[in-house]
Amino acid sequence: MKIIIAGAGAMGSRFGLMLHRANHEVVFVDGWQDHIDEINKNGLQANFNGEEIVENIPIYNQNEISKINYSADLVILFTKAMQLDNMLQSISNLLHERTKVLCLLNGIGHEDTIEKYVPYDNILLGNTMWTSGIEGPGKVKLFGDGSVDLQNLGVGQKQIANEVIEALNQAGLNAQYSSNILSSIYKKACVNGTMNGLCTILDCNIADFGKTSYEDRIINQIVDEFIAIADAQNIPLNKDEILDQIKSSYNLETIGLHYPSMYQDLIINHRLTEIDYINGVIVRKGEQYQIATPYCTFLTELIHTKEELLGVK
Incomplete structure (x- = not known):
């Protein structure tokens, strides 16, 4: 699956790294230039449950993402809540009528913003109990276990949710369907x-x-x-x-x-x-x-x- 991680901070880096290691085609989009430069130069460096690993994952500044030729099957949102609208506007040219968007932001009510950019039936809401920490530009610490609960917003669109769950579980992200997200x-x-x-x-x-x-x-x-x-x-x-x-x-x-x-x-x-x-x-x-x-x-x-x-x- 072609996946954009919109917001490559601590949690975005965790999900992107795990999905990348499960052979999904992952692209990071972020606005922190030092973080972007470090990952482009030296790869994403992670302490992954005590093991030091490095993964080379493409990353772009959200202000330059319109220059690349990419069409996402799935966007996972990990921006800060106040940055959500600007991020979606930045990546809007990479979205198509079948692009699914999974929102894992902290907080409440983000679907109202997402619906401006993708059809309501393509929106999934979720939350995750995974944890992660940023130790500096391009460096993260991933520890412990976690899970993801998610649900489709569109009526009769559970199959969309199941496709995303399958992709996440290929990466060991312990996703499950919630009937009351x-x-x-x-x-x-x-x-x-x-x-x-x-x-x-x-x-x-x-x-x-x-x-x-x-x-x-x-x-x-x-x-x-x-x-x-x-x-x-x-x-x-x-x-x-x-x-x-x-x-x-x-x-x-x-x-x-x-x-x-x-x-x-x-x-x-x-x-x-x-x-x-x-x-x-x-x-x-x-x-x-x-x-x-x-x-x-x-x-x-x-x-x-x-x-x-x-x-x-």
């Missing part, structure tokens, strides 16, 4: 809505936060706000399952030592965060449904304050 997306958003913002503000990894005496109270309050908003939209969530998933991430033998993507963006790389598309969405929907969201509101404001203090634009 919005529940899965909200469940993942609960994990991001706790670990991302809290670890970023508190300057700690996941395991360190899990050791604190306040973790249980804080996590419960934030998850309650997400569940209240989901209930207002008739999206079923199981609180016990969500809490178990969050607390399982504290494990030092799995991803406990991981610093979440928001921490990597803001604290390490001084980039704007996706807080408005995670906790910020809950705040906006809370205003819409007249539901109080004090924890999400405060966390969103703290992250934006940190962005200002660091001079991030």
Whole structure:
């Protein structure tokens, strides 16, 4: 399958590398020029569960991608939420009427943007529990196991989803079909809505936060706000399952030592965060449904304050 990875950061690099190693024709598209130059010069360098590997995968700046002759069967979206529209516009000439688009972005509501560029029936929403980290331009660290849940948006288009699942599973990405992807997306958003913002503000990894005496109270309050908003939209969530998933991430033998993507963006790389598309969405929907969201509101404001203090634009 001819696959574009739109957004070749930590997670995009993981998926692209694993799909490439499964003999799919993978092309990276990104906007970080140092990262692009390093991969073009020395290949994508990865610590893959302790093994040092290098893979030569084509990568292009999104502002130059229109120059290449390529027609994608599948686009997997891994941009930051605020970069999605610009990325899709940049690669629009590489899309055709049968191109499938799988959105694995953090956050909620991205299908409204994607539909401007591909038919609704070609859109798949998903979430992934894989993890990855950027160690510098062209260098990533891939560790632990994960999975991908996805679902077609178009009615009667499950076959499209199954084709994508097959391609992902050829690469060992543990994909499975979800009959209610919005529940899965909200469940993942609960994990991001706790670990991302809290670890970023508190300057700690996941395991360190899990050791604190306040973790249980804080996590419960934030998850309650997400569940209240989901209930207002008739999206079923199981609180016990969500809490178990969050607390399982504290494990030092799995991803406990991981610093979440928001921490990597803001604290390490001084980039704007996706807080408005995670906790910020809950705040906006809370205003819409007249539901109080004090924890999400405060966390969103703290992250934006940190962005200002660091001079991030």
